[in-house]
Amino acid sequence: MNKAPKYALTGALAVGLGNALYNAIQQPNNQNSEQKFDWIECFAAFCKGALVGGAAGFAIGYVRDNEMTSILSSIGGLDRVVENVLEEYSDTCTFLERKAEKIQRLLYAEFQEELNKYPTINGSAERDTAIVGSDIDIQLKLKKEAVFIDEMKPLIMDFLIGLKDRHLEKIRDQEYSIGLFFRYKGEVKRIDVVPTRAVYNDKDQVYIYSSVSKKIRKTNPVKQSQALRFTEKQRKIIKILKGWKKENNLKLPSVLIEHLVKRAFSELRISRGLSNSLLDVLEYIASRIKSIRIVDPANSNNIISNCLTLQEKKEISNFCFQMVNSIKRDERNILDYFKI
Secondary structure, three states, X not given: OOHHHHHHHHHHHHHHHHHHHHHHHHHHHHOOOOOOXXXXXXXXXXXXXXXXXXXXXXXXXXXXXXXXXXXXXXXXXXHHHHHHHHHHHOOOOOHHHHHHHHHHHHHHHHHOXXXXXXXXXXXXXXXXXXOOOOOEEEEEEEOOOOOOHHXXXXXXXXXXHXXXXXXXXXXXXXXXXXXXXXXXXXXXXXXXXXXXXXXXXXXXXEEEEEOOXXXXXXXXXHHHHHHOOOOHHHHHHHXXXXXXXXXXXXOXXXXXXXXXXXXXXXXXXXXXXXXXXXXXXXXXXXXXXXXXXXEOOOOOOOEHHHHOOHHHHHHHHHHHHHHHHHHHHOHHHHHHOOOO
């Protein structure tokens, strides 16, 4: 059994200790001043509570075990569960893509004199690692001779505010970008317009401006994309992990997930099968995340792995170790980490 003994132990301890504490509180009220505290009575209360709590916990665990067995069997085993999870996370809706294409055209028509080239799609959408709920990044690359980004950004925002689109709910000024929020079928979807400025008109390096620090830094979206080219299997693992971190409330940036998966596949002999590959990558993250150093391929001063504190890395490491060990002990436990 899997959950039944675990739940039985938890129930026994919780109810037993609770009943013993209640007895300890009530004893002075039921005794005269000369009577001593009765430890045997308190222990008996613990045993009664443990018996009741253990039985209830075992019953709940037994039901959960059968439920998990039924779910796993109906889906077709561990590999099919992982494939099912991937299908749930994969975004087949083209709504946001169509909006992004429209905005690209409008921005180019309005600002083509200031732009170095046609607005491009960057980030996970370009790399095909986006999942349901992912945003789309549009890069506006201004010419080297154009005005500075901090002067150009308000003009771009004013133009976007004037857009007439029935799905557009709000526009927000963000640190590096302008966020456009669309509502579609009850969900909010976002497009980020990122103004950049060419360092050299004939090269891919650009400046990006932070409205928080009021500073610019160099980056290279093309170089970043070249460093993050994935196989089909790697893209599947990335999508699963992006959904997994949301479901389990893990503070693990998507770009760090992509780099960790890339490293895992380059350093390990990854197992066959999607579920085994997923466990290999999770084990790699668990063992390496506290010490690994990942540098932005477009800017050596930007250490991507430093986006998490050591404590946050330890929490992720412990969570991954626990998850891998739990699934290896009983494959049904994968249902504790993914919504099916």
